[in-house]
Amino acid sequence: MVDDSRMIAGEYVLGTLDAAERRSFARRLLTDPQAVAEVAGWQERLAPLLLIVPEAPVPVGLWTRIDKATGPIAANDNKRIGRWQMATVAAAMVALVSSGIALRPGPAPPPAPITAEAPRQGAQAVAALSSDGGSPALLVTYDAASGRMRVIPVNVRSKAGRSLELWVIAGKAAPKSIGLMPEHGPAALDKLHMDPGLDMTIAVSVEPVGGSPTGAPTGPVIYSGRMIALSKS
């Protein structure tokens, strides 16, 4: 139901979904560009409300904490690389869009899994995605038995004002959308059924915010890599 999904997106932004509904919707945001666009729309509608809240005097010393937490020592030597890894466009989207902790790895304990998680060593195929065969920008693993795909950004460069969308090309079939690049850190997608016998390529294209409007890649492919079977089982 279109209206219903819009209302869920509205409630997601408002923050009134219960924990299970929120998690389930947050999972959907990983694979459903339309839902992401709806969330962005609600965010834009409601965000001006925040500006009516009066200012409050900031405690002295808070800046020192923040300065330390973001300074060169805290952020390590490879600050720039780290910053680029995190500053994907998807990150900007979701930073804005999400108030659901399900999307982010963080100090919160992970929600109880609804389905048993496939063992990590069960990954049967892996792809290292790069641009023109350079060093990998992201890794994708896929376990055909559980249908679980993991997306692990390694050094993904953002495109300002664009979303990065993942595609799978199985054999000679047309590219099929897997979803938008995760905010940062790894993400897992479940129930993805692909024939491991086929020659599979995973690609990332640059799309308008929220993902390709057509269901096919519309922008340049910036990373791609072939799935390589790790073991026969």
Next chain:
Amino acid sequence: MSAEPSLADLLLATGEGDRSAYADLYARTSAKLYGIVLRILPERSMAEDAMQDAYVKIWHNAAAYDASRGSPITWLATIARNVAIDLHRREHPAGRQRDDGFDFELFVDPAPAPSAEAMAALRACLDRLDDDQRSLILAAYLRGDSREELAARLGHPMGTIKSWLHRGLARLKACLDG
């Protein structure tokens, strides 16, 4: 004194790793963001944690700020609000007892806002909602009240709250998009 850099300039420079721009950005926006965070997390230590998380996030994501999706202050405010709500949910998974009423009509920020037009439109549309619908939306968005908390405060079943919220959101959307 030459013209002050705009928030957009500061955010852009922050995205390039310019620490003095980041410090300026903090100086110019932290009181606003702290006000927002305190609404959701009245406990001072938690509010400070949320501020730290929010500004760390801003530092890491400044490069990806997209001007087409809203003004810099709205973007910053949204990050602060979302961080505060996440923290509130982690710390009060079962909701909380608060006895303060809905006092949102009292909000007046005298400072001219860069998004004045968007704000005026939103206010006009909120004014057209029923009082209950408006209060629910404001309490949820600005204070982080969950459906349970709203139901407990108003003494209505959760299903009623949900349908009021949906009706309120639908009317708001029709008014703003129309």
